[in-house]
Amino acid sequence: MQGNANPVGELSRSFSVSRVLAASPVTSDLKRSKMSRTSSRMSNTSRRSTASVMPFLSGYAIPVTIERGKELYAAKKFRPAYTIFDKLAQSKDVAAMYYKSVMLLDGLGIPESNREGLLALKKTYEKSVRTACDPKYQHLSCYQIGLAYFRGMGARQDLNEAVRWWLKAANEVKYDPSSQIAFENQINTESGTLCQILLAKHYATRRPNPDWEKSYNWYKEAAQNGSIESLFQVGVLTWYGLGCDPAADEKKTHETIQTFLGQAAVGGNVCAMANLAFYCLQKQLQEGAFLWATKAIETVKGPTGKKATLAEAVKKVMAMPNNDNDVESVTKAISMAYFVLAHLHNVGAVASEDKEKAGEFFEAASDIDLGLVHSLTKLLESELAIKHDE
Numbered sequence: 001m002q003g004n005a006n007p008v009g010e011l012s013r014s015f016s017v018s019r020v021l022a023a024s025p026v027t028s029d030l031k032r033s034k035m036s037r038t039s040s041r042m043s044n045t046s047r048r049s050t051a052s053v054m055p056f057l058s059g060y061a062i063p064v065t066i067e068r069g070k071e072l073y074a075a076k077k078f079r080p081a082y083t084i085f086d087k088l089a090q091s092k093d094v095a096a097m098y099y100k101s102v103m104l105l106d107g108l109g110i111p112e113s114n115r116e117g118l119l120a121l122k123k124t125y126e127k128s129v130r131t132a133c134d135p136k137y138q139h140l141s142c143y144q145i146g147l148a149y150f151r152g153m154g155a156r157q158d159l160n161e162a163v164r165w166w167l168k169a170a171n172e173v174k175y176d177p178s179s180q181i182a183f184e185n186q187i188n189t190e191s192g193t194l195c196q197i198l199l200a201k202h203y204a205t206r207r208p209n210p211d212w213e214k215s216y217n218w219y220k221e222a223a224q225n226g227s228i229e230s231l232f233q234v235g236v237l238t239w240y241g242l243g244c245d246p247a248a249d250e251k252k253t254h255e256t257i258q259t260f261l262g263q264a265a266v267g268g269n270v271c272a273m274a275n276l277a278f279y280c281l282q283k284q285l286q287e288g289a290f291l292w293a294t295k296a297i298e299t300v301k302g303p304t305g306k307k308a309t310l311a312e313a314v315k316k317v318m319a320m321p322n323n324d325n326d327v328e329s330v331t332k333a334i335s336m337a338y339f340v341l342a343h344l345h346n347v348g349a350v351a352s353e354d355k356e357k358a359g360e361f362f363e364a365a366s367d368i369d370l371g372l373v374h375s376l377t378k379l380l381e382s383e384l385a386i387k388h389d390e
Contacts, residue, residue, distance in 0.1 A: 086100055097124040100120060101141075101144070102144060117153075118145065142192075147198075149161040193225040197227060203215040216243025219234050234260045236261070258279075268320065270325075290349075310331065310368055342359075342362035
């Protein structure tokens with residue numbers, strides 16, 4: 001799917017049902033409060049080998065443990081993995097119930113059954129709510145159920161229902177400044193943050209009237225929870241004046257843009273690097289413009305350090321961590337970085353004046369996105385004219 005022209009891209013670019021599972025479904029938790037998972041089931045007086053008491057599937061030399069199921073899933077051995085999850089789900093193991101549900105929804109190790117998978121996800125959510133444990137699978141269930149309704153998998157497409165489920169998890173990981181619990185100890189999960197991001201994208205892409213204020217607020221929540229993509233989006237939305245009032249305090253607005261784009265750029269987001277470079281260029285902060293434009297281009301070079309084709313560069317960026325942006329946004333970012341370097345070399349600011357190199361950079365930017373180059377030129381000329389009048 002192609003991204004939109006608006007700055008926040010497309011709703012479901014990087015959120016496939018099975019992608020979030022991987023070896024452990026969205027388990028590189030952003031959870032700050034670590035909850036004990038110590039089991040008290042094994043007697044202190046027991047001296048037997050665990051191998052002698054470990055349950056096995058009938059007819060298979062496969063131990064029935066959630067860890068073994070996850071190992072098989074990670075190895076893409078879906079059929080035996082499903083068998084284990086199915087067995088454990090019968091005893092209401094929440095993790096097994098979740099894995100089984102998503103495998104049903106996606107048809108992994110078993111014929112696809114969207115409706116059955118969706119119903120199983122709802123049972124997983126209900127069980128996790130009643131269980132005083134890590135909220136990970138509760139939030140994962142909300143995330144997946146929302147996606148199912150968004151895509152019409154297992155039920156008719158219903159955006160309102162998708163939003164309702166995402167809100168369940170997103171609200172639970174919102175930062176509460178009035179809480180007596182310190183920020184770093186407040187509950188957070190990666191799937192909860194993903195729900196916040198999906199809500200932000202939903203409100204930004206809602207037709208015919210996007211709700212930029214809600215989009216901005218949810219991106220800001222996700223940014224506080226550690227989302228690099230959301231840091232970038234908050235910076236860009238503030239810059240464009242979408243969802244906030246940039247005229248209210250010009251100095252504060254400038255600081256917000258630099259802070260959020262800067263943190264995203266430091267985090268390795270190429271779109272943030274390029275946008276920050278052009279923002280610095282507009283504000284005549286040439287050193288910052290040169291630094292981030294150069295960093296963006298260096299990042300997208302090929303493995304030997306040579307210039308990569310556009311397709312190779314985009315593919316490389318989208319495979320990098322902290323770069324959950326759509327193809328169009330990444331493509332425009334590369335063009336933007338070349339444009340900034342072209343201008344700096346043309347006028348001899350920071351970099352030595354080099355008309356030939358400037359021409360090469362300008363040609364590279366134009367070949368990628370000529371329309372963007374024209375727009376950037378007009379924006380820059382307008383900004384410089386304002387500075388001159390002042």
